[in-house]
Amino acid sequence: MANINEVAEAAGVSISTVSYALSGKRPVAPDTRRRIEAAVVELGYSPNAGARMLAGSRTQIFALTEPLRKDTHAPTHMAFVLATAIAARRNDYDVLLLTDEQAQAGMSRVAANGLVDAILVLDVAPDDARVALARQISTPTVFIGIPDDRDGLICVDLDFEAAAARAVDLLVDAGHTAIGLVGQAETAYVKSNFPPRVRASVISRGAERGAAVAYGTSGGKRADRAAARATAARLLDGGATALILHCADEAHAAVLAELDERGLRVPEDVSVISVGATFDTTALPTPIDSIPLVPEASCDLAVDLALQCLSADRPDPGVRLIPPTYSPAGSVAPPSSQSSGVAAD
Amino acid sequence: MANINEVAEAAGVSISTVSYALSGKRPVAPDTRRRIEAAVVELGYSPNAGARMLAGSRTQIFALTEPLRKDTHAPTHMAFVLATAIAARRNDYDVLLLTDEQAQAGMSRVAANGLVDAILVLDVAPDDARVALARQISTPTVFIGIPDDRDGLICVDLDFEAAAARAVDLLVDAGHTAIGLVGQAETAYVKSNFPPRVRASVISRGAERGAAVAYGTSGGKRADRAAARATAARLLDGGATALILHCADEAHAAVLAELDERGLRVPEDVSVISVGATFDTTALPTPIDSIPLVPEASCDLAVDLALQCLSADRPDPGVRLIPPTYSPAGSVAPPSSQSSGVAAD
DNA sequence: TTGAAAGCGCTACCAA
DNA sequence: TTGGTAGCGCTTTCAA
Numbered sequence: 001m002a003n004i005n006e007v008a009e010a011a012g013v014s015i016s017t018v019s020y021a022l023s024g025k026r027p028v029a030p031d032t033r034r035r036i037e038a039a040v041v042e043l044g045y046s047p048n049a050g051a052r053m054l055a056g057s058r059t060q061i062f063a064l065t066e067p068l069r070k071d072t073h074a075p076t077h078m079a080f081v082l083a084t085a086i087a088a089r090r091n092d093y094d095v096l097l098l099t100d101e102q103a104q105a106g107m108s109r110v111a112a113n114g115l116v117d118a119i120l121v122l123d124v125a126p127d128d129a130r131v132a133l134a135r136q137i138s139t140p141t142v143f144i145g146i147p148d149d150r151d152g153l154i155c156v157d158l159d160f161e162a163a164a165a166r167a168v169d170l171l172v173d174a175g176h177t178a179i180g181l182v183g184q185a186e187t188a189y190v191k192s193n194f195p196p197r198v199r200a201s202v203i204s205r206g207a208e209r210g211a212a213v214a215y216g217t218s219g220g221k222r223a224d225r226a227a228a229r230a231t232a233a234r235l236l237d238g239g240a241t242a243l244i245l246h247c248a249d250e251a252h253a254a255v256l257a258e259l260d261e262r263g264l265r266v267p268e269d270v271s272v273i274s275v276g277a278t279f280d281t282t283a284l285p286t287p288i289d290s291i292p293l294v295p296e297a298s299c300d301l302a303v304d305l306a307l308q309c310l311s312a313d314r315p316d317p318g319v320r321l322i323p324p325t326y327s328p329a330g331s332v333a334p335p336s337s338q339s340s341g342v343a344a345d
Numbered sequence: 346m347a348n349i350n351e352v353a354e355a356a357g358v359s360i361s362t363v364s365y366a367l368s369g370k371r372p373v374a375p376d377t378r379r380r381i382e383a384a385v386v387e388l389g390y391s392p393n394a395g396a397r398m399l400a401g402s403r404t405q406i407f408a409l410t411e412p413l414r415k416d417t418h419a420p421t422h423m424a425f426v427l428a429t430a431i432a433a434r435r436n437d438y439d440v441l442l443l444t445d446e447q448a449q450a451g452m453s454r455v456a457a458n459g460l461v462d463a464i465l466v467l468d469v470a471p472d473d474a475r476v477a478l479a480r481q482i483s484t485p486t487v488f489i490g491i492p493d494d495r496d497g498l499i500c501v502d503l504d505f506e507a508a509a510a511r512a513v514d515l516l517v518d519a520g521h522t523a524i525g526l527v528g529q530a531e532t533a534y535v536k537s538n539f540p541p542r543v544r545a546s547v548i549s550r551g552a553e554r555g556a557a558v559a560y561g562t563s564g565g566k567r568a569d570r571a572a573a574r575a576t577a578a579r580l581l582d583g584g585a586t587a588l589i590l591h592c593a594d595e596a597h598a599a600v601l602a603e604l605d606e607r608g609l610r611v612p613e614d615v616s617v618i619s620v621g622a623t624f625d626t627t628a629l630p631t632p633i634d635s636i637p638l639v640p641e642a643s644c645d646l647a648v649d650l651a652l653q654c655l656s657a658d659r660p661d662p663g664v665r666l667i668p669p670t671y672s673p674a675g676s677v678a679p680p681s682s683q684s685s686g687v688a689a690d
Numbered sequence: 691t692t693g694a695a696a697g698c699g700c701t702a703c704c705a706a
Numbered sequence: 707t708t709g710g711t712a713g714c715g716c717t718t719t720c721a722a
Contacts, residue, residue: 001459001483003715014693019717026718029691046457050404051715053395054698064442068427074419082413085444094451094460097409097440099430106439112391114346115439138346348699359709364701371702374707396699399714 111137140309163324164201180235267333485654508669509546525580612678
């Protein structure tokens with residue numbers, strides 16, 4: 001690995017000129033620049049990371065903490081990690097993984113030894129221990145998700161309330177007055193922050209719009225397909241003519257299977273809309289309208305905020321809510337005249 | 346962030362003594378050490394990462410490259426990432442994530458700028474582009490998985506051949522002479538390295554032991570449950586009295602569902618054994634014997650090898666195969682006298 | 691437009 | 707058992 005001295009020598013300039021030519025922080029004569037670039041290519045030069053960290057004020061590394069709980073939904077989690085890594089690289093940043101118990105010890109460590117310029121927090125729990133830590137350390141920290149106690153923190157998340165309200169509006173606007181919500185597994189309402197937000201918002205918006213709202217849990221695991229089907233069945237039997245799904249991929253499929261078995265068509269007999277999904281709901285057996293959770297949106301913004309923290313004008317603490325988007329897929333229509341709960345077979 | 350000078354001053358010693366006291370590379374008087382440790386705690390000192398990288402010869406960082414293809418099985422992948430991160434931390438190493446297209450550009454980059462001490466390669470494809478890269482760079486690289494062209498590389502993997510052969514042996518030893526293999530999705534036999542190894546080994550060992558072997562594909566996706574069931578049905582109809590499952594969690598469940606629907610009991614009517622699973626096969630509706638793929642085993646060894654590469658005696662290139670382990674769960678028994686394909690109902 | 695040189699904070703060698 | 711100090715390779719000020 002060649003160093004800056006060799007490049008300078010090969011180009012016949014001083015090392016400071018090489019440094020400036022590469023960083024662009026000082027004008028360099030076109031001819032000089034060309035010679036330097038040629039030398040760089042020839043020698044395969046790449047500035048030493050450690051030296052840059054030490055001399056400069058930037059490490060070009062973000063830490064990503066993820067506590068990988070046993071109930072973490074792997075595909076969704078992976079999508080967030082990937083989106084973060086891509087957003088980081090787009091800004092010349094690498095991502096250091098802080099997993100598991102290490103998530104906490106790791107945060108302190110990298111904050112103390114200056115390995116990273118900022119920390120991104122994934123999979124935020126309502127009572128997340130990393131909140132207290134973030135307040136102790138001086139390394140800028142951005143939460144992707146919203147903890148209960150968010151004082152002084154910078155948080156990014158989909159506006160789940162707005163997404164849920166939008167789903168209710170779409171259904172009520174179509175004429176539905178009885179809506180069923182297939183939610184998450186019961187534990188998710190304790191371990192995570194957004195499920196309660198969705199549930200509360202569906203219920204309150206339903207009340208505002210004069211629609212009856214019923215709710216039931218599901219589950220993401222294989223064994224819980226049955227739970228999702230049972231919930232769907234109960235909601236339909238209760239008279240729901242429209243379903244809002246806020247659950248895992250598998251649960252979506254399970255609900256659709258229940259509809260299919262009852263001979264109910266979407267959207268003729270039942271309207272269905274998905275809220276907060278990270279997967280492609282048009283790839284389901286029946287394509288479903290979606291107000292999705294887009295990892296890229298959250299992660300891009302989080303990375304932007306992290307970068308801003310390193311700039312002159314540090315952003316104000318507070319929650320940044322991402323406006324939901326709506327992707328129709330033809331699964332919402334006015335209710336049929338007859339009750340969907342009693343399907344013709 | 347305090348630096349070594351402040352610690353030295355607070356403890357009334359020179360900075361070299363502080364350095365040695367912390368690294369343990371030179372004996373330090375007990376009393377001196379105590380004063381230094383006190384100062385470290387009081388000042389909350391942690392050696393600057395950049396400075397260590399520059400001065401020392403180690404960065405204490407491993408890169409982990411993962412090309413996250415669309416068909417990557419997220420839970421399995423996460424298990425490997427987690428196992429790697431834990432093994433690395435146990436040896437005072439952090440893990441830098443190199444995802445996606447960045448996996449290749451990233452490898453070159455971190456090799457060139459000296460950000461990492463070694464590179465761990467995950468999700469290895471038969472014709473993996475990272476093989477050629479690994480040969481070009483001087484950063485030690487360990488493959489977790491086996492590419493077709495492995496000349497001069499250090500690779501770690503479960504001994505899938507032995508695992509598959511063991512499964513056949515267990516079934517033949519129990520008296521089975523007609524074995525069905527429920528394999529992966531067809532694409533997996535091209536994109537990944539180990540599925541063909543398992544299939545070939547089951548077939549050849551079956552031949553050696555005089556058992557008839559039939560084979561069919563499955564699939565990990567929701568939509569492929571049907572495929573797995575159909576394959577199981579075909580194998581059973583073909584007279585198989587025992588099944589070897591080398592497929593996803595969902596496909597295992599689908600096969601068991603098919604057996605259940607046919608009124609076939611495990612192991613009385615059909616013996617079932619799982620090969621290469623990364624999930625808990627005893628948590629399935631029916632507990633299944635397993636010869637699992639243990640991420641910890643592969644990743645621990647990979648990290649060990651990476652560390653060895655940094656030591657005086659660099660390990661020889663070559664493939665390290667991890668001996669399979671067998672976890673009985675009561676799903677294998679002698680075949681019933683009647684053909685299982687024609688179940689009493 | 692360019693160069694010289696002072697650090698950045700640490701490790702590890704050489705002396706004592 | 708300890709201290710002094712020369713780098714590690716870069717960034718960035720200060721001069722020219």
